[in-house]
Amino acid sequence: MRTICELPLRGAGGEPISFSRTIHSHGCASLPPARLEPSPLAYHRRFRAGRRAIDVTMRERKSRLIVESASLPSARAAAAIEGAIRRMFRFDADLSPFYARIGCDDQLAWVVCGAGRMLASPSVFEDVVKTICTTNCTWSATLRMTGALSERGGGAFPGAEELAGTPEAWYRDVAKMGYRGAYVREIARAVASGELDLDALSDGRRFDDAAVEAILLALPGIGQYGAAHVMQLLGRHRQLVLDSWTRPKYRRLAGKKQAKDSTIRRAFARYGEYAGLAFWLYLTRDWLEE
DNA sequence: CGTCCAGGTCTAC
DNA sequence: GGTAGACCTGGACGC
Secondary structure, three states: OEEEEEEEOEOOOOOEOOOOOOEEEOOOOOOOOOOEEOOOOEEEEEEEEOOEEEEEEEEEEOOEEEEEEOOOOOHHHHHHHHHHHHHHHOOOOOOHHHHHHHOOOOOOHHHHHOOOOEOOOOOHHHHHHHHHOOOOOOHHHHHHHHHHHHHHOOOOOOOHHHHHOOOHHHHHHHOOOOOHHHHHHHHHHHHHHOOOOOHHHHOOOOOOHHHHHHHHHOOOOOOHHHHHHHHHHOOOOOOOOOOOOHHHHHHHHHOOOOOOHHHHHHHHHHHHHHHHHHHHHHHHHHHHOO
16 A cells, blocks of 8 residues: 555544544545434545546554545656545644633533544535435435446546536436436536536635525525535534434433424533534434444 | 335425 | 425335
């Protein structure tokens, strides 16, 4: 294996990043999001560098993220891969204010060792598409759809241009995406044409949370759940991801027979702009805590 | 074999 | 603004 790059596992505020407690999304080369589970020892992902495909392995060694592949990519491809990986682990995010807030918190003090980072996709477009593939279906269906999409991209998740140029029949007959096909194709068209810049949504100076939420909600196939989920992956942690998995899990953990969404939101309001992240960590503590 | 529903969303009242 | 009903798919059930 050849080392492409090594990145110190530190966030933008100098806070530690726990590789094993990064909330990852599992599954083959394409890393579907949303099904957030405990981390494995290493992540594998196929990137495309021009015409070539490069299979990359990411793992931890001595508090550093080691990025390796069988053969060394060009300098340009290596830079692109490093950039993608910076976004995936969101190295540019500063979680230290969150850690300062929960340091003495009964529920979440265990997180300050560096847990709570959510593994994103290299592009916001990919996160949006995959999020649509998690809606109103079983996880096996999500894997089938995202797997088919990755296959369409030769093992690496396809870009917007490629998905925009993919015929409706492929979405219907091969990926079996049902009504989601038209949604994904339309979003791909808008991104490819330049009329929609999803990656810009990461820019906190250009857009506040409300603006980002409005843009996401305007996308076909993205509703309250989808917008909240994508916003988590954007590092905008205020919104709670409320759906048919989180609601019952919250009720079970909190020992409540029922709880309205507004009640759940109020219970996490004290975490301010990190309410959604706190909610996630509360729900997934049994996955991440040793 | 029919019905239900899975980490929802859209449309039409 | 709030809420039924439809929606692709396919696996899990009851009959």
